[in-house]
Amino acid sequence: MASLCAPENHSPVADAELMRQAVQGWGSDEKTIVNIIGRRNAVQRKLIRGAYEEIYQEDLVKRLESELSGDFEKAVYRWILDPADRNAVLANVAVTQSATDYRVIVELSCTHSSQELLAVKRAYQARYKHSLEEHLAAHTSGDLRKACNCTVRNIFYPHFLMTIEERLTFLKALFLLQLLVALVGIYRYDGNEIDAHLANSEANVLHNAIEEKVLNHDEIIRIVSTRSKAQLMATFNCYKDDYGTSITKHLVDDPPNQYLAAIRTAIRCINDPKKYYAKILRNALNKPVIEEDTLTRVIVTRAEKDLEDINELFYKRNSVSLDHAVSKDTRGNYKAFLLTLLGKEDLLM
Amino acid sequence: MASLCAPENHSPVADAELMRQAVQGWGSDEKTIVNIIGRRNAVQRKLIRGAYEEIYQEDLVKRLESELSGDFEKAVYRWILDPADRNAVLANVAVTQSATDYRVIVELSCTHSSQELLAVKRAYQARYKHSLEEHLAAHTSGDLRKACNCTVRNIFYPHFLMTIEERLTFLKALFLLQLLVALVGIYRYDGNEIDAHLANSEANVLHNAIEEKVLNHDEIIRIVSTRSKAQLMATFNCYKDDYGTSITKHLVDDPPNQYLAAIRTAIRCINDPKKYYAKILRNALNKPVIEEDTLTRVIVTRAEKDLEDINELFYKRNSVSLDHAVSKDTRGNYKAFLLTLLGKEDLLM
Numbered sequence: 001m002a003s004l005c006a007p008e009n010h011s012p013v014a015d016a017e018l019m020r021q022a023v024q025g026w027g028s029d030e031k032t033i034v035n036i037i038g039r040r041n042a043v044q045r046k047l048i049r050g051a052y053e054e055i056y057q058e059d060l061v062k063r064l065e066s067e068l069s070g071d072f073e074k075a076v077y078r079w080i081l082d083p084a085d086r087n088a089v090l091a092n093v094a095v096t097q098s099a100t101d102y103r104v105i106v107e108l109s110c111t112h113s114s115q116e117l118l119a120v121k122r123a124y125q126a127r128y129k130h131s132l133e134e135h136l137a138a139h140t141s142g143d144l145r146k147a148c149n150c151t152v153r154n155i156f157y158p159h160f161l162m163t164i165e166e167r168l169t170f171l172k173a174l175f176l177l178q179l180l181v182a183l184v185g186i187y188r189y190d191g192n193e194i195d196a197h198l199a200n201s202e203a204n205v206l207h208n209a210i211e212e213k214v215l216n217h218d219e220i221i222r223i224v225s226t227r228s229k230a231q232l233m234a235t236f237n238c239y240k241d242d243y244g245t246s247i248t249k250h251l252v253d254d255p256p257n258q259y260l261a262a263i264r265t266a267i268r269c270i271n272d273p274k275k276y277y278a279k280i281l282r283n284a285l286n287k288p289v290i291e292e293d294t295l296t297r298v299i300v301t302r303a304e305k306d307l308e309d310i311n312e313l314f315y316k317r318n319s320v321s322l323d324h325a326v327s328k329d330t331r332g333n334y335k336a337f338l339l340t341l342l343g344k345e346d347l348l349m
Numbered sequence: 350m351a352s353l354c355a356p357e358n359h360s361p362v363a364d365a366e367l368m369r370q371a372v373q374g375w376g377s378d379e380k381t382i383v384n385i386i387g388r389r390n391a392v393q394r395k396l397i398r399g400a401y402e403e404i405y406q407e408d409l410v411k412r413l414e415s416e417l418s419g420d421f422e423k424a425v426y427r428w429i430l431d432p433a434d435r436n437a438v439l440a441n442v443a444v445t446q447s448a449t450d451y452r453v454i455v456e457l458s459c460t461h462s463s464q465e466l467l468a469v470k471r472a473y474q475a476r477y478k479h480s481l482e483e484h485l486a487a488h489t490s491g492d493l494r495k496a497c498n499c500t501v502r503n504i505f506y507p508h509f510l511m512t513i514e515e516r517l518t519f520l521k522a523l524f525l526l527q528l529l530v531a532l533v534g535i536y537r538y539d540g541n542e543i544d545a546h547l548a549n550s551e552a553n554v555l556h557n558a559i560e561e562k563v564l565n566h567d568e569i570i571r572i573v574s575t576r577s578k579a580q581l582m583a584t585f586n587c588y589k590d591d592y593g594t595s596i597t598k599h600l601v602d603d604p605p606n607q608y609l610a611a612i613r614t615a616i617r618c619i620n621d622p623k624k625y626y627a628k629i630l631r632n633a634l635n636k637p638v639i640e641e642d643t644l645t646r647v648i649v650t651r652a653e654k655d656l657e658d659i660n661e662l663f664y665k666r667n668s669v670s671l672d673h674a675v676s677k678d679t680r681g682n683y684k685a686f687l688l689t690l691l692g693k694e695d696l697l698m
Contacts, residue, residue, distance in 0.1 A: 118467070121536045131538040134575035185534025187470045189480040226483035 003307035003343040006040050012047035015040070016055055019048065028067045030333040037080055038340035041304055045080055072333040075296045079341070083304070084116070088124040088132070090297060095135045102180060102262045103280070104297070105136070109183040110269035111276075114190050133184055169257075175217050176259040182225035183266060189228040199231065203238035210250050217259075224263060229270050236271055274306055278313040285325050295326070295338070303341040311342065323347055352656035352692040355389050361396035364389070365404055368397065377416040379682040386429055387689035390653055394429055421682040424645045428690070432653070433465070437473040437481070439646060444484045451529060451611045452629070453646070454485065458532040459618035460625075463539050482533055518606075524566050525608040531574035532615060538577040548580065552587035559599050566608075573612060578619050585620055623655055627662040634674050644675070644687070652690040660691065672696055 015036050022029040022036075040048065052060040064076055078086050087108055094104035109117060124132040202223050209219045224232065239247045248264045268276040277298050284291035284298075302310055314322040323344035330338060339345050364385050371378040371385075389397065401409040413425055427435050436457055443453035458466060473481045551572050558568045573581065588596045597613045617625040626647050633643035651659055663671040672693035679687060688694050 118536065125536075125538045125540070129538065129540055129542050130577070131536060131575060133535050134538065134577075137571045137575045182530070182534070185531070185536075186482050187467065187474075187480060187534075187536075189474045189478065189483065191474070191478055193478050222486045226480060226486045228479070228483075 001306060001308035002304050003311065004039070004041060004303045004341060005343045006044060010040065010044055012044070012051040013055070015044075015048045016051035016060075019052060019060060020056055023063050023067045030068070030072070031336070033064070033068075033076065034333065034337045034340050037076060038337055038345075042083055046082060049080070068333075070334070071292045071296065071330075072337060074293075075300060075334060075337050078296060078300045079303075079337075082123070083301070084119040084123040085127065086301065087112075087120040088127050090301075091120065091124060091132055092128060092135070095132070095139050100136070100139065100180070102176065102258060103265055103294075105180050106183060106262055106265045107269055107276075109186070110266050111273040114186075114188050117184075118187065133181065136180060136184055172257045172259040175221065176262055178218075179221050179225065179259065179262055179266070182221055186225055188226070191228060192230045193228075194230055194234045196234065199234035199238045200242075202227070202235045203242055206235070206239060206247060207243055207250075210247070217263075220263060224266050224270075232267075232270050236267065274310050274313055277302060277310045278317060281310070281314060281322060281325075282318055285329055290329050292330075292334075295330075299326075299338050299341050307342065350655060350657035351653050352660065353388070353390060353652045353690060354692045355393060359389065359393055361393070361400040362404070364393075364397045365400035365409075368401060368409060369405055372412050372416045379417070379421070380685070382413070382417075382425065383682065383686045383689050386425060387686055387694075391432055395431060398429070417682075419683065420641045420645065420679075421686060423642075424649060424683060424686050427645060427649045428652075428686075431472070432650070433468040433472040434476065435650065436461075436469040437476050439650075440469065440473060440481055441477060441484070444481070444488050449485070449488065449529070451525065451607060452614055454529050455532060455611055455614045456618055456625075458535070459615050460622040463535075463537050466533075467536065482530065485529060485533055521606045521608040524570065525611055527567075528570050528574065528608065528611055528615070531570055535574055537575070540577060541579045542577075543579055543583045545583065548583035548587045549591075551576070551584045552591055555584070555588060555596060556592055556599075559596070566612075569612060573615050573619075581616075581619050585616065623659050623662055626651060626659045627666060630659070630663055630671060630674075631667055634678055639678050641679075641683075644679075648675075648687050648690050656691065 018032055018036055022032040036048070037045065049060050052058070061077065061080055064080065065073065068076055078089065081089065090104055091108055094101040108120060112120070121132050124130075128135070205219050206223060209217060223235070227235065236247055243250070248267050251260050251264050251267075253260050265276070268279070280294055281298055284294035298310075299307065311322040314325075318325070323339060323342045324347070326338050326342065327335065327344075327347045336345070336348055339347050367381055367385055371381040385397070386394065398409050401407070410426065410429055413429065414422065417425055427438065430438065439453055440457055443450040457469060461469070470481050473479075477484070554568050555572060558566060572584070576584070585596055592599070597616050600609050600613050600616075602609050614625070617628070629643055630647055633640035633647075647659075648656065660671040663674075667674070672688060672691045673696070675687050675691065676684065676693075676696045685694070685697055688696050
């Protein structure tokens with residue numbers, strides 16, 4: 001269930017006029033901005049942007065960007081966009097920053113349907129005049145690229161071989177790149193058919209690959225990135241039945257590495273996206289300095305979808321509700337905006 | 350220009366009735382089948398299939414499959430399907446046969462727009478209840494899979510290292526798999542914008558990678574599989590300007606290998622699909638035993654698109670027209686059908 005409280009009736013023109021008043025003159029009226037934008041669904045926000053542009057010959061999104069600042073501005077900017085366009089922006093930030101944030105890419109590709117992922121890829125192309133796949137491959141951080149090359153070189157010049165630890169690092173970087181490219185590239189089959197025999201045999205393949213440690217992860221990447229979600233859930237269930245524990249528990253970091261974290265994230269996103277989001281919200285809020293980017297991303301992308309359910313799971317696991325945790329750890333307009341999206345603006349009283 | 354001659358007016362019901370007469374009783378009337386099916390465009394064929402099913406409660410495609418045989422049956426079956434569905438069938442045959450036919454996969458992903466490729470992937474899922482990417486990855490022939498594993502193992506156990514030749518074979522198999530998966534996965538940007546600076550620098554990257562022989566093909570695969578076609582054509586032109594010859598001439602087989610052939614095919618399909626098709630038709634017809642599968646595939650998939658132009662290029666290069674070459678090297682109903690699709694049934698007189 002969504003957490004957003006949007007009125008059934010609203011006047012895009014009246015909203016646009018109120019927004020104009022809020023952004024005009026010295027300083028801006030953040031309370032009005034939160035009250036309007038934070039209480040409108042995607043269709044309504046689009047109508048407001050359209051009405052605003054028509055009346056004032058100005059792009060509301062750009063105006064808000066220039067008027068607001070900090071985490072509040074980031075949250076408002078991400079929220080006001082169409083969902084596919086917003087995800088395109090999030091993916092672009094993740095891909096072009098100095099170290100690719102694999103979590104955003106994995107979430108994008110594993111919690112959306114094929115149709116939704118396609119809409120994001122189209123929005124990405126409309127916005128950036130390049131494909132997401134292209135940017136993912138081209139912006140791959142120098143380290144990863146170097147790792148791939150070194151891996152290949154090592155086959156030919158064994159005397160260049162480095163220590164086992166260095167080689168492991170290279171290989172994991174290579175696998176991480178393979179995984180991200182495969183996840184974003186796939187137009188996954190969305191059907192519900194399950195092949196029980198295949199689930200059983202691939203649970204076995206996965207187990208053998210994990211037992212061999214990092215030596216044979218091509219099969220893990222192939223299965224996780226190409227099988228349908230229904231089939232994968234059956235496979236992960238077989239794994240649990242046959243080996244007594246979940247596959248993510250077996251994919252432990254020893255020592256911690258991004259590739260294994262990414263594959264665990266993919267499996268969690270496919271298996272139970274709500275539980276996954278509850279978990280990363282918990283992690284983001286439990287840090288000494290909270291991770292605003294993660295907090296914003298999850299609340300903004302899920303408020304219209306299932307944030308109420310995520311809140312419930314969050315409460316079950318943490319004995320404190322998400323809105324209370326947010327209320328405790330954030331402040332100012334940013335706090336007001338997040339609580340409004342959570343449908344809990346009464347906490348502001 | 351298309352080669353197909355389809356009448357503007359036709360009655361789907363009358364066509365369906367004639368088809369019924371043609372397939373009923375002992376033996377079938379192939380001449381009528383060729384005359385009707387071979388002279389109807391995709392929309393018209395669909396209407397005939399619909400009318401036939403409604404009147405006779407029978408699937409015309411299945412009936413034709415059971416009545417006809419050999420290359421003629423194969424050609425009629427491929428032709429009668431909707432273009433996206435037909436490409437799904439071609440891709441499935443290519444992927445599931447003992448050794449994946451890389452040419453079909455490369456053609457599919459490099460001669461179609463992103464939108465067309467997506468339609469094929471959707472048709473594939475509707476027909477086979479799995480994604481094309483899934484089958485491509487899962488049916489990858491044992492050799493390729495083994496190659497990937499061995500490559501990885503070699504990094505860890507250098508004492509297992511085999512001869513340089515064996516290692517090269519492994520690496521090429523790995524690159525072929527990477528290339529096919531990347532080409533099928535990409536939702537390529539279709540825009541016409543060109544970044545001249547990037548074209549120049551990536552022509553350089555490609556040249557350096559080729560100079561290093563097989564040691565650094567990740568970059569080649571990344572560029573060819575992710576950049577927009579307009580951008581790639583600019584890059585290939587820079588390459589020619591800077592290094593005096595086309596990139597495909599530099600990507601020579603020494604010794605012959607499937608990976609280099611696949612990357613050359615991709616570059617040709619992107620650069621000039623018509624010229625590419627004229628070339629493979631020439632190769633298919635110039636064999637001691639002609640390659641019917643290739644001949645059928647190209648004629649059936651291009652008859653409604655640009656087969657007339659391909660025929661022109663074919664004539665320029667071979668001093669004999671495609672229809673005369675087909676007329677000389679094929680026989681019977683198969684010959685009559687291909688010539689009809691070529692719009693040259695007068696050669697049958």
